[in-house]
Amino acid sequence: MTGYAVRGVTGFAVAAGLLALLCTLQLLSLWRSPAAWSPAVIFVDLEPGESITLGQQELAAPRADQQHLGLRRDASGRWFARNVSGAKQLLLQRGAREHRAGSVALAAGQRFRIGATLFSVDAVDAVDAAGAGAVSFSGGGQRWRYDGATLLRDGSAQPPCLNTAVSGRLAAAWNRLALPGLTLARPLTFGGNLYCGNRLGLGHVEPGSATLARVDGLLLLSSGSGARAPLMLAPGAGAIEIDLARIEVPLEGVTSLVAGHTRFAVRSDGKALQLRPASHVALFSDARVALPPQVQWQWQQRQAWALTLILTLTKGSGWWVAPGLCCALALWGALAWQRGRWPFVREVGAGVRAASFGAALLAIAGVGALLLARAGTPPGAGISLLLGCAALWCHLLLPGRLALATAAGILLLAVGLLAQLELGLGAMESSWLRHYQKTTALLAIGLGIGALLRLRMQGGTRAPMLAQSRLEWMLGWLASAALAALLLQVLLGDETGVFDLQPVELAKLALTVLTAHCIAVGLGWDAAMPERARPSRRWFRLAAPALLFIALLGLALVQVDDYSPLILLVVWSMAMALAWSIASRRHAATGAVVALACLGVAAIAWLRNAGDVSQLASQGSFYADRFLVWLDPASHPHTGQQLLLGARAIAEGGWWGPDHLLGITTLGQTAGSSLHIPQVQDDFAPSFFINRHGLFGALALWTLQVLFLVGLLQTAARSYAASGTARDFRQAWVGRLHCFTLCGGGAFVLGHFLLSWGTNLAIFPVMGQPMSFLSAGGSHLLFFICPLLTFSAISAQSPEEI
Template sequence: MKAWRPLAALALAGLCALQLLALLRTPVAWMPSRVTLTLARGAALELDSAMLGAARGSAPQLRLRRDLDGAWWLARSGAGSGFLALERDGVQRRSGSALLAAGQRFQLGAAAFTIDALDGRGATFSSQGTRWHYDGAMLLRDGALQASCPDARLGTRVAAAWNRIVPAPLTLARPLVFGGNLDCGNRIAVAGLAAPAATIARARDGLVLAAGADTLAPLLLAERDAATPPAPLAGREQRLDDAAALVTGRTRLLVERNGDLLHLQPASHVALYGDTQVRLAPGVGWEWTRRGLWQLPERAGVPAAIAAAALLGTAALLCAGRRRHRLRDLVPALTGAALAGCGLGLLWLQRSTGGPGTLPGAGISLLVAWGALWLALWAPRRLPLALGAGVLLLAVGLLAQLELGLGAPESSWLRYFQKTAAALALGVGGGAMLLALRPPRHGAPLPQARIEALLVLLAGAALAALLVQVVFGDETGVFDLQPVEFAKLALAALSAHCLALAAGAQPAPGSLWMRSLRLATPALLFMALLGVALVQVDDYSPLVLLGVWGGAMALAHALATRQRLAAVLLVAGAGGAVLAVAALRGAGPGEIAQWNFYADRFLVWLDPGTHPHTGQQLLLGARAVAEGGWRGADHLFGLAALGQDAGPARHIPAVQDDFAPSFFLNRHGLAAALGLWLLQAAFVGGLLAVALRCWQAQAGTRDFRRAWLARFRCFLLCGGAAFVSGHLLLSWGTNLAIFPVMGQPMSFLSAGGSHLLFFICPLLALTAASAQSLEET
C-alpha cells in the first residue's frame, strides 16, 4: 500500500495538468447577454434561433407580432419542429397545447369531442354518443375501464394495476393518447391517424391538451363560445407581455418589457461565437459578453458562507467530542467541511434561474474539484489500491467532461462538468468529515439493535424517495435527483447485514420477528427497485444491473461459506448468460419482433440502419469509435484537441451520460481506453481485495460485534463492486454494440451527480474506513 500513493499522486498531477492545459487552450468565445427587439405597432417579424442567441439547430422558426394596442404576441412559424414554450408563475406551457376548460370543443381528424365537465376529479367529455372520463391517470369509457392494449409493455400494465388500487393522490400520471385503430387502455382510437396524434396529460395547474409532434391532421380547438370555429392549436399565438421566460429549443430566455422595447436575456444553452461580427435582422440588437472560464459568480458569497458555516460546525463538533485529535485528523476534517460547503453552494447556484453570469467559471469549479481529489488521495493514513484507482478514475471523468463542455458551441454543456465537480466536493468533503469524526477504534461498539434501527431507517428513507420518484418524477429522477442511486446503496447495506449475520458462527440475536424483518426489508427494497425499473425506465438495464448484483452477492456468500456446488452453479449461470447474448446476436429480426419484452431495443441493436431515429445513438456511437481508432481522432491521443471543438461525437444523444465512453474513445483512442479499463479493473479488484482482508480479519476476533462488522464490510464492499461492475459492463456493452442500447451511466466517466454523490463517494469512504480499520487491528 505504501507504493500506491506516490504513483497515484504522480498520475493525478499529470491528469490535473491536462485539465489545466485544456482550459488554457480554449479559444475565446462570445455570447449574447441581452437580445433587444424593436417592432412598430401592427408589424410582424420572422425570427429564427440565430437571432435569439439560441443553440444552433434546436429552435423552431418563430413569428413575433405586435398588435395595435402595443401587446407582443409569439407563435410558431410554419410546420417546422422544435420546442417552444412560455413560463408564467412557474408553470411552463408549450406551444400547440392548451389548458382544458369546460365547454371547449376539439377536433382531431374525423373525431370531435366536447368537454362537458371539468373539476378536481378530472375531465368528462363526449364524442358520438360515447362518454369519457379522464383524471390524469385512468380513462373510463361510459364508466368502465378499458382493457389493456395488446402492445402494452409490462411496466404499463403494472402502472395501470397500481392506479386501480391506490387513492387518487398516489396514482401514477399516465397520459391519454389519441390515435390508432383500437380503443384500449388510456387510448382513444382516431381512424387514419397513428398514435400519438394528440395527448391529454396531468400538469400542475390542470389537464393539458397537446398536439402530437408528427401528425397528418391538425388538432383544432374552439373555446366556450359556440360561434367560434375550431382553429389549429399548433399555430395559436401566445401573449408575451405577462410571460416571465421564453423557452425555444433548449434555450431559455428571460422576458422583460421596457416600453416599446422587448428585452430577452439568454439564461441557458446560449450559442457561442468566435467573434462579435454577426449579421442580425432589422429590429434585432445584441449586447455581447465574453465567456469567462475563471469568473466568480455574481453571488459568490453564497458558497463561501455555506463553506464557513460547515467549517465552524465541524470545529464545534470536534470540540464537543472532547477527543484528543491529532493534526493528522483535524486537517482532513476541516478541509472536508470547507469543500463540502463549497460543493453545496455550487450546487445551489446551479439551480439558479439566472443567466450564465450567475454561475462560476469552469476554472473555479476545477479548483474545487482539485481540492476534493487531492484530499481523497492524502487524507487516509494508508492508501488502498481501490481508493487510488478511484481517485484517478474521477480525474479522468472530469477531464472528459471538461473537454466535452469546452468543445461544445453553447454555454450550458459546461454545466455537466460543473455539477460533477460540485457533487465530488460535497461527497469527498462529507466523507472526510465522517472519517475524522468516527468513534475511536478501541471504544465500545454500537449495540446491535441501534445498528439495525439505523439500517431500517436507511431503508425507509430509500423507499420513501422511490415512492416520490414514482409519483412525481420520471426515469430521469425527481427534483433533479436520482433516488435509485441512494436505494442501491441502501439495498447493498441491508443485504450485507443479512449475509453477515447468516455467515456468522453464532446464531443471529433477536426474536423471530426481528429475524424476519432483517430478511423482509432487503427483499422489499429489492422489489421496490424492480417496480421502479418496470414502471419508470424504458429499457431493461435496471433488471440486468440487479441481476448482476444479485448473482455476485450469492457467489460471495457461497464462497465465504464454502458452498462449492452453489458457486459452480452460479459461475455456470453467468457463462450461460454470455452464451445467450451471443445467441441473440445471431437471431433474426422476425423472431425478436414477436416478443413483448422491449423488443424494439433488440431490433435496433440487430439492424440499426432500418431504425434511423431510435438507432441514431448506436450508429453515431459506432462512427465515433471508428474515427477514434487507436490514437484518437487527432492521432495524438487527444493531446492536440485539448480545449478545442468536440467534433461530430458531441451529436450523439446522451453523449455526456450513457454514451460518454464513445466520446472518450473518439477523443483519446483505444489505447487510452485500455488504460481506462486497467484502472477500472484495479478499482474493482481493489474493492474485492479489501473485502477479502475484512473476511480474514473476522476470523481472528472473539468479539461477536466486531466479527459481524468485519463481515458486514466484506459483503458491502462486494455489493459495491458488483454494482460498479454492472455499470461498467452495461456501459461498455452499449457503447461497443455488444448489448442492445441501455440507459446506464458509466461510473466515474459519465456526468451524473446522483450516482457520484449517493453511491460512488460513500463507497470510496467505506473503502478508506475499512482499510484504515484493518491497519489499526
C-alpha cells in the same frame, strides 16, 4: 514495517504524481479552449403594427426550428407571441405556471374540431383547492367526462390499453378509487383508432393530435406537435374556427419562454422586447452574426472564472449578499472551533481539526455550486475545476493508509472529470459544460462528507462500536426509504428517475449493505445465544434483503425498457453467492457459480455468432428490435444510430487518438462529430473517450478499473482475515460486514463496467447504463460511488489506526 512504509510512500508518490498530471491536463484543456461568444441579451425592436418571425439563427437556440417564434406588436404597443413551428413546442411561463402556446382553458359553450369530428363543451367544473374539477363534452355520438385523471365514456371508464405498463395500470386503478383531490394527473389524448384508457380514438387522425390535461389547476386543451391533424377552436356556436396552434398569446405577465430547449427570460422596456437566453445557448467563435435589422444582440464572452450570480448581485442592491455569506461561514467555523463542536472536537490534534474544517468547507462549497447550477447560474468552468481537484486531493491527502482501491478510485474520478471537461469545452453550446459542473459539485459534496466520516473514525474520539441491533434499525430505515423512493418512481416518474433523482442507486446501496450485514450475521451465528436464536428473528435477519431485491427486480421489469438492470442484478447475485461460498468453504457452490458464469459468457458468444433471431423478431417485441439492431446495425440506421456513430467515433480515434499523441494536442478543442452520438455524456462516454485518446488511452483506463476492483477485493480479504483473528464477536462481525459490503459494491461497479464497455464495443445489445467514474455525475456518483470510496478507505484502516 520498513518495507511496507517504503511501498506505501512509493504508492502515494505514484498516485499523487498521476493525479497532478490529470489535474494539469484539465487546466491545460481550459487554457487551450478557444474563445466562445454568446448573446447575453437579444433585443427585438418593432414598430407598432409590425411583426417578425425568429428561429434558430436569431434566437441562438440550436434545437429550435428555422422559424419558431412569431412576435407582433399591436397599435397600442402590446406584445404578442405565437408558435410558428409545426414540429416543436413553444412554452410560456407566468409566475409558477408554465403552459404551451396554443393551449386554452376550456369553457362551457366552446366547440373544437379535430379532423372531421366536432366536439361541444357542455359544462366545466372549475378545479377547486382540493384539485377536483372536470369538463363534460360531447362528440361523435358520445358523451365524455374528464377530471384531469380519468376519462369517462358515457359514464364508464374505458379498459386499459394493451401496451400500458404496469405502472400506468396501477395509476389508472388508483384514480378510479381515490378521492378527486388525491388523483394522479394523467392527460387525455385525441387520435388513433383505439378507445382505451385515456385515449379518445378518432378515425384518420394521428395519435396525439391534441391533448387535454390538468395543469396548475386548469384543464388545458393543447394542439399536438409534429405533423398532426389541426385543432380548430370556435368560441361558440356559429363563431369562426381558428387553428389553436396559431393563436397569439399576449406577453403581459410572461416571465420566460422556451423555444427548442432554450429558455429565455422575457422583459419589455416599453419599445424593445428583451430576451435573455439562460440555457442551451449556441456559442460562436466570433462576436459577429447576420441578423435582421429589428434584432440586435448584446454579446458576452464565456468566462471560465466567473461566479455569475455573485456578479449579478454585486451590480444591484444585493451587493452585500456574497461577502455576507462568507462572513457568516467564517463566523460559524470560528465558533465551532472554539467550542469544540463536531467535527472540531477538542481531543483531536490541530491537524485533524484543520482537515475537518477544510472538508466541511468543501462540502458546503459543493452544495453552493449545485444550487447555483440548479438556479441556472453555474460557476465558471475554472471554479468548477478548482472545486473538483480540491475534492480529489482532499480524499487523497487524508491521514491513514492509502489503499489501492482509494488511489485507483481517485484517479478514475480524475479521468472522468477530464473527459467531461473536454466534452463541455468541445461543444458549441453552453449546456454541455453543465455535466462537468454538476459532477464537480456532487464530488465536493460526496467526498467532503466522506472525509468528515473518515476523520471522525481516525480522530481519537471514536464512539463505542455500533451494536448490531442499532445498525439493523438504521439499515431498516435505509431500506424503507429506498422502497418508498422506488414506489414514487413507479407512480410519478419514469425510467430516468423521479424529481431529477435515481432512487435505484440508493436502493443498490441499501441492498448491498443490508445483504452484507445478513451474511455477516449468518456466518457468525452462535446457537448458544438464546436471545438471538429465535427462528422468527433469525429468519428476519437472514432474509431481509429479499424484499428489496424483489422491488429492484420488479422496477427493472416494469419501469425500464431494456434489461440492463436485470444484468446488473445477475452479476451482483453471482458475485455475492461466490463470496459467500468461498467464505463458508462450500466448494460445490463455488464451482456451480463459476460454471454458471462460464455458461453466460458462452451463451453471449453463441448468440453473437448465430445471427439468427427470426423467431424472436416475429414476436415484434422491444427486445427483439434490440437484438436485430445489435446483430445488424447497418440495416437499421435509425434505431442503430448509437452503435453506428459510436463505432465511427472509435474508428476515428484509432490506437493513438486523432492527433497520434493520445489526444494531448486536442485538449480543449472542438469535439467534432462524436457529439452527435445520443447520450454521449452517459451511456456512450467510453466512445467519446476512445475518440479523443485512442485505444491505448482506453487500455490505461481499463488498467485503472481493474486495479480498483482488485483493490476492493484486497481490502475485503484483509477485513475477512481480521474477522477470523478477532477476539470479540462484534469485531468479527464488523470485519465480515466490511468484506461483503465491498464485495457487493465491487460487483455492481463490475456490472456497470461490463455493460458500458459491452454496449460501446457492440459486445452486448444497446443497454442504457452509465460507466462508473467516467460518465456524467448524478445519483450514481453521489449515492453509490462516493459512499463506496469512503467505506473502502475506512475498511482499509487497521483497528489500531482507527
